[in-house]
Amino acid sequence: MIRVAVTGAAGRMGSGIIRKITAQDDMEVVAAIEMPNTPLAGKDAGLQAGIDELGVEITGSEKLEETLNAAKPDVLVDFTIAHAAVETIKTATSCGVNIVVGTTGFTEEQMASNVKNVADNNVGAVISSNMAIGVNVFFNTLKKLAPLLYDYDIEIIEAHHNQKKDAPSGTAVTAFEVIAAELGRDTEEVGVFGRKGLVGKRTPEEIGVHAIRGGDIVGDHTVMFIGDGERLEVKHQAHTREVFIAGVIRAIRYVPTAEKGVVSSMNDVLGLE
Numbered sequence: 438m439i440r441v442a443v444t445g446a447a448g449r450m451g452s453g454i455i456r457k458i459t460a461q462d463d464m465e466v467v468a469a470i471e472m473p474n475t476p477l478a479g480k481d482a483g484l485q486a487g488i489d490e491l492g493v494e495i496t497g498s499e500k501l502e503e504t505l506n507a508a509k510p511d512v513l514v515d516f517t518i519a520h521a522a523v524e525t526i527k528t529a530t531s532c533g534v535n536i537v538v539g540t541t542g543f544t545e546e547q548m549a550s551n552v553k554n555v556a557d558n559n560v561g562a563v564i565s566s567n568m569a570i571g572v573n574v575f576f577n578t579l580k581k582l583a584p585l586l587y588d589y590d591i592e593i594i595e596a597h598h599n600q601k602k603d604a605p606s607g608t609a610v611t612a613f614e615v616i617a618a619e620l621g622r623d624t625e626e627v628g629v630f631g632r633k634g635l636v637g638k639r640t641p642e643e644i645g646v647h648a649i650r651g652g653d654i655v656g657d658h659t660v661m662f663i664g665d666g667e668r669l670e671v672k673h674q675a676h677t678r679e680v681f682i683a684g685v686i687r688a689i690r691y692v693p694t695a696e697k698g699v700v701s702s703m704n705d706v707l708g709l710e
């Protein structure tokens with residue numbers, strides 16, 4: 438059995454992940470962690486997720502190290518918020534626990550700290566802005582299209598539900614980074630995150646990134662390659678969070694056997710490319 442700890446256990450993703458793990462034969466939830474000093478402390482993680490009692494009490498993340506040492510998970514899964522995830526990754530890796538992280542919104546410095554903690558503690562890790570199979574095929578498609586349409590204007594548009602805290606989405610940022618890397622463009626120079634006012638003519642090199650928020654949109658991402666007289670749009674739409682959760686389950690199975698000390702991608706997990 439793969440023993441799994443889940444941080445953000447009461448969140449949209451965390452609770453769905455707990456439900457899905459519980460339905461698998463080869464893994465079990467052994468710890469469920471929420472906000473520091475959470476009022477949910479002591480509540481059963483299964484009941485909180487809307488399923489049968491699991492016999493696993495929710496704990497606050499102020500007790501993360503103690504919880505991990507007692508529960509001895511093989512893998513910690515984190516879907517929370519960037520600043521909290523950085524601390525969680527530091528603690529989990531120092532306890533020798535492999536990690537699967539879907540949290541988005543990391544700064545470059547925060548991601549560098551995550552990578553260093555994985556390397557210093559020699560654990561397995563999967564960190565990905567989007568765990569859906571379709572989105573990882575979408576990233577690979579962008580890699581192939583960008584060099585073919587290098588002189589088209591490129592704009593990225595994402596749309597998400599009105600509860601999302603970070604913008605642009607992690608997936609839009611990954612799409613931007615993938616395209617910029619393929620075209621040899623410096624991300625610091627070519628990213629235009631929204632436009633307002635007298636911004637001047639569009640430069641050929643810039644890549645626009647735009648965020649829409651509303652209602653219950655699960656997650657839409659469109660990349661537009663716009664030429665004179667035509668445009669090509671590549672679009673992924675998630676209809677349900679189950680597509681992300683299915684990827685998380687595959688990452689949980691993969692990470693105990695992943696190369697230690699490096700961050701693996703969903704391409705590694707899914708055997709894509």
Ligand SMILES: NC(=O)C1=CN([C@@H]2O[C@H](COP(=O)(O)OP(=O)(O)OC[C@H]3O[C@@H](n4cnc5c(N)ncnc54)[C@H](OP(=O)(O)O)[C@@H]3O)[C@@H](O)[C@H]2O)C=CC1
Pocket residue numbers: 444445446447448449450451470471472473498516517518519521522538539540541542565566567568569603607681
């Ligand atoms: N990679 C992927 O495929 C996907 C990534 N995501 C990303 O996952 C993250 C979470 O999304 P979502 O589930 O919708 O968000 P939610 O807000 O529903 O869930 C986050 C949960 O984490 C809790 N939390 C906050 N801080 C801590 C902490 N220090 N320790 C433990 N728990 C904490 C929150 O508590 P409280 O509500 O009290 O603040 C909340 O219950 C986002 O960054 C999102 O972009 C989402 C979907 C797919």
Ligand SMILES: O=C(O)C1=N[C@H](C(=O)O)C[C@H](O)C1
Pocket residue numbers: 541566567597601605606607608609655656657
């Ligand atoms: O917050 C979300 O909901 C999602 N976040 C991820 C992101 O920021 O890219 C992935 C997915 O689009 C849903």
